[in-house]
Amino acid sequence: MxxxxxxxxxxxxxxxxxxxxxxxxxxxxxxxxxATEESVVTATVVLVPGSESSEIENPYGGIGETAQVLEIVLGSRVAHEALEEKGLSPDYAVNARSQSRIMDLSITGSTSEVSLATADELLAMARKELSDRQEEVGIPEAAQIGVEVLRVPAVTDVVADGxxxxxxxxxxxxxxxxxxxxxxxxxxxxxxxxxxxxxxxxxxxxxxxxxxxxxxxxx
The missing domain is CATH 1.10.287 (Helix Hairpins)
Structure with a gap:
């Protein structure tokens, strides 16, 4: 026909x-x-060197390499499951900018409160990861690479899920x-x-x- x-x-x-x-x-x-509305929260952080120097080699390498490692660790399945177990959103992304120590975070949650809480937890996980790895090799706290927030977590969009x-x-x-x-x-x-x-x-x-x-x- x-x-x-x-x-x-x-x-x-x-x-x-x-x-x-x-x-x-x-x-x-x-x-x-x-369709349920979801809140998108974004934030930007930067890795900063310690205020003092250390003769002990950093396990991450340079700051640029540290950003890449953090992207992998925070984006792992273990990290997603850990956040979900805490009632937070597993729907997030952590992106290290190319050849940079700047990292962007994007979280999508059922409410703005959940998305903001997830962003705060991701920052806490990043700081703990850096602290634990560097302390293991004996780097003094003052010489450790740290995380500073360039753009605080904030709701940037509200989307309808599909x-x-x-x-x-x-x-x-x-x-x-x-x-x-x-x-x-x-x-x-x-x-x-x-x-x-x-x-x-x-x-x-x-x-x-x-x-x-x-x-x-x-x-």
Whole structure:
């Protein structure tokens, strides 16, 4: 069936297509209304060298390497699970800027409170990671690489979780289903009409010989 035939069938069966399409629109709006809003919190930190020098080699290497290591540690599965166990959001990202000691944090949570609490916990985890690793090799606290906040955690966006995507999926699926139902219904109506026409034709063909016989007998 080509596009023109489908179009004609849908126009012919508009009383089937339009109600189904209206139900699709209502379903898409219902799905969109159920989408939950989430808060996005972002922050920026910078790694700073200690105020004193140390003869002990830093286990991370330079500050640039330290940022890369922290990105890996904080982005690990263990870190995500640890935050989730505390009731915080596991939906976050930690990105170390290329060849830089600056790191960006982005957290998406069910509420702004959860997102902000997750950001604070990530900063605490970063400081603890740095402190523990450097203390293990004996680097004095004054000589350790530390973390300073350049841009404090703050809500920068509020997003609906997949709202437009879910509405689009429902709309496309519902529209396609409405089209198919209208076309199939049109085909069934056509088949029924042809069957009735064929039945009438057969009945007439059967009755015609009888009439001919009666006419001959009368003659």
């Amino acid at each position: 080509d596009v023109w035939a489908i179009t004609v069938a849908v126009v012919r069966r508009w009383y089937v297509f339009l109600p189904l399409l209206a139900l699709t629109v209502l379903a898409a709006l219902w799905v969109g209304g159920r 709202k437009l995507r879910n509405m689009a999926v429902v709309g496309i699926a519902g529209g396609a289903l409405s089209l198919v139902v209208a076309v199939v219904f049109d085909d069934l109506v056509g088949l029924a009409r042809r069957w009735r026409g064929s039945s009438r034709h057969s009945a007439q063909a059967t009755s015609d010989p009888e009439r001919s016989t009666e006419t001959d007998g009368a003659g």
